[in-house]
Amino acid sequence: MRIHLTSVFVDDQDKAERFYTEVLGFTKKHDVPLGAKHRWLTVVSPDEPDGTELLLEPAAHPAARTYRDALVEDGIPLAQFAVDDVTAEYRRLRGLGVRFTQEPVETGPVTTAVLDDTCGNLIQISTTPR
Template identity: 60%
Template sequence: MKHQLNIQVGFVKKHDVPIGAHRWITLVSPPDDQDGTELLLETNEHPAAKEYQEKLFAVGIPVTMFGVTDIHKEYKQLIEKGVQFTLKPTHMGELTIAVFDDTCGNLIQIIQK
């Protein structure tokens, strides 16, 4: 499941370039906007990166956040695709947030203003 998350949340691969033992991979969303914002996937092979990732996850801190126009719709669609949320859509002041597990050791937050 860990390599399927990008499909579940609507990303498609734009670049996949071998770099030694690793790969430089970027994703875009929506699929029909190849010139839009790219998300770069980074390796966590370095011990400091791995420790940082594990500690953020352990205390429930998301590593990134995406803005959405209808958080309840996104939440429902992601739940239907098997995405596991650690925080259901929750109203906080002027914002509504939800947090899900990306299955790769990270928490991702979605937010609606």
């Protein structure tokens, strides 16, 4: 068994597509229309084009909005992405105008930072030593 797909709920799929591809650097994998308003829109790491897909799922259901908004209010990230160097990625993303709710912090062997994805979510980036 392996993880094939996971999702984040987003306010606006077009905005999410731009942020996750142009800012974070993911590659669009699938973009399939689902009715008049929504799409099956997934992105992947360019380093693993056949790896786990991230579905940029519309936050249309009221429960999704309530859940996501409660996490943001409490400062809890919805997802975590691995990066080679949190501090370098933090600087790169800050240079692109990304807002962070937590600057890089070392907690034991792990360094983390938390960013606002502009689509209603907090995302944690992390580095673990090799």
